[in-house]
Amino acid sequence: MKVPNPVSKRLALYHRCVVSLLSEGKEVTSSQELGERLALKPSQIRKDLSYFGEFGKRGTGYELKELKLSLENLLSINKTWNVCIVGAGNIGTALANHTEFFKEGYRIIAFFDRNPSKIGKKIGTRSISVYSIEELKEKVRDLNIEIGVIAVPSSEARNVAEMLVESGVKGILNFAPVKLKIENVEIEDVDIAISFKALTFKIGVKEIERKRSVNKQDC
Amino acid sequence: MKVPNPVSKRLALYHRCVVSLLSEGKEVTSSQELGERLALKPSQIRKDLSYFGEFGKRGTGYELKELKLSLENLLSINKTWNVCIVGAGNIGTALANHTEFFKEGYRIIAFFDRNPSKIGKKIGTRSISVYSIEELKEKVRDLNIEIGVIAVPSSEARNVAEMLVESGVKGILNFAPVKLKIENVEIEDVDIAISFKALTFKIGVKEIERKRSVNKQDC
DNA sequence: TAGATTGTTAATCGATTAACAATC
DNA sequence: TAGATTGTTAATCGATTAACAATC
Known part of the structure; x- marks a missing residue:
């Protein structure tokens, strides 16, 4: 059905x-x-x-x-999902500190990043380790990670997505502003820039409507 | 039409x-x-x-x-929109550091927060000032802010939204996990928790389908 | 003119809703 | 039994798509 x-x-x-x-x-x-x-x-x-x-x-x-x-x-939240975040920037940190996700069955257990100054560090209130992106495939398998969050610039998003899928991840939450077309994985987009523009679009439409109705009253 | x-x-x-x-x-x-x-x-x-x-x-x-x-x-991005962020936490900081928004006509020019330890500080790579939430109405008017981003816990979201609307904001980008029903304002929701669950729902459905098709092959 | 691609109409597809029989 | 609310069918509504005349 x-x-x-x-x-x-x-x-x-x-x-x-x-x-x-x-x-x-x-x-x-x-x-x-x-x-x-x-x-x-x-x-x-x-x-x-x-x-x-x-x-x-x-x-x-x-x-x-x-x-x-x-x-x-x-919703398949009767189990615990191990999650990694690729890209140890602001968005990633925000997610890692968001206690609600933990309560609901999502355990963020690893960061991956390119930047050598971040690798080896621990991030957020839960002190989650940052690994080199080189180690991604290995770590994803070892740590039984099933969901990957993409929080890297859009230029790297496709590559990261492919790496995640190759290492066996089942789902991707994508914060990068690109449409990823990849097989064998479920993708959910969170596109903040698009939301901003959808918002101003709606404001614009409303203002045009308001002006029009004011004009009508003039007649 | x-x-x-x-x-x-x-x-x-x-x-x-x-x-x-x-x-x-x-x-x-x-x-x-x-x-x-x-x-x-x-x-x-x-x-x-x-x-x-x-x-x-x-x-x-x-x-x-x-x-x-x-x-x-x-999309009404032929102008510059002044934006404030209510809630100077991780998500707010992430947005403030996101250079793309600036390029596209959205200028984040103020933070508002309850926490006295944050008020008066400057946030992010652009050093955006944090004001007390008490000053919200006044500042929103003075600074010509037309868009408010809600990045506070859901318990406070409704109040914040009402304050924003009263001070004349035209649109709200809501990161809090609540459905805000408010008149005279356009609202766009960014609900990360819901995206996570939609993702695991889809993974779950797919796994059931896969199991079913394996069973069929058995017959 | 021939080829390409638009803008638009009409047909199709998919999602929502109303209505109601089933049943607690 | 009477009242309430479900689960489900059929009708409606809204969005997408195919098809094609218009036109560059």
Whole structure:
């Protein structure tokens, strides 16, 4: 059965929402409540979940503890993922210090960098070692790393991605502003520059609309 | 005329591609060439552009210099946007050091933070001042800041967003893992935690498919 | 003119939503 | 049983794509 593309991100949103409902002491929820919190239609939430099974009880709703576990299975965060970050710069450091990721099953356990002055150092509040990029393949295998984060300049991104895939990584989170077309690996892009431009595009469109409606009032 | 939602991000991709074609010394391009580079259908590119005007010449293609300017108009990056970052942590610093943004019309000119030990300091390679969050409204007005970046914990994100909007900011780039529902402002989310989970979801789906196809071969 | 590539229409595809029977 | 809410079907909506006339 074909699952619509946007579902992957929404499942993650549902999980976040379920966690916060649980932290409020609640025990059950409904597609309506989730929909209100996430600004989504209840029918969309039910549909999304229905691709994977039946997680609720008719007349009652969803048991939060149960739904949380089901979502964690779907998102594959019922295990711990070993993660490396290639590029020991600011973004990499920011990620390494982001405690939330640890709680959610992502363990950042290695940095890789070209810069000799960084190699051998430890980074962030968790003191994560920086290895030479030369050692990447070896270390990725030894440390059982399954996810690689690309935080290098775009000129190096393709090379790094290929190295990661060759060493057996299953997924790549790509912060470099390039479209990587690579087989045998799942890629997720986080493109901050594009987000900035999408934002100013939307501001621009809105201002044009506002001007137009002002003109209409003039007539 | 209704413009499909995904167009905003694609326009930004076209712009990036046009810039890099120009830097390769090219002078014209075609929807086909752009499509190949971006893994998009040529007809999609032509359609996207057609919402806003006619930027090409039949039989010839698009003049790169001209197309670049047109895209910059559409994305509203034909001007300089003053930007502030609320939350002087790792992500904020990473953004402040990211030289690309400057080149593209985004000038990060202020940080705001709660932490007294940070207030008055200067951050990053550009030495951007950190002000108290108490001063936010005043400073945003004085410095003509039109875009606010939210890089605070999610518990504070809503408050910060409201302060930004009250001080007249037109757009918000939100790094906090919450859905902000606020009027009179354009919001763009960058949700790294969700991207991680979408990634492992996709890896999980792929592994299930692989197992299934192996089983089929067994029959 | 012949070849190329646009801009645009119409067809297709994919995602969302409403509606409702099933059932707790 | 009456009320609530699910899971699912079918209808709607929105986005993409193919096809082609227009034109450089």
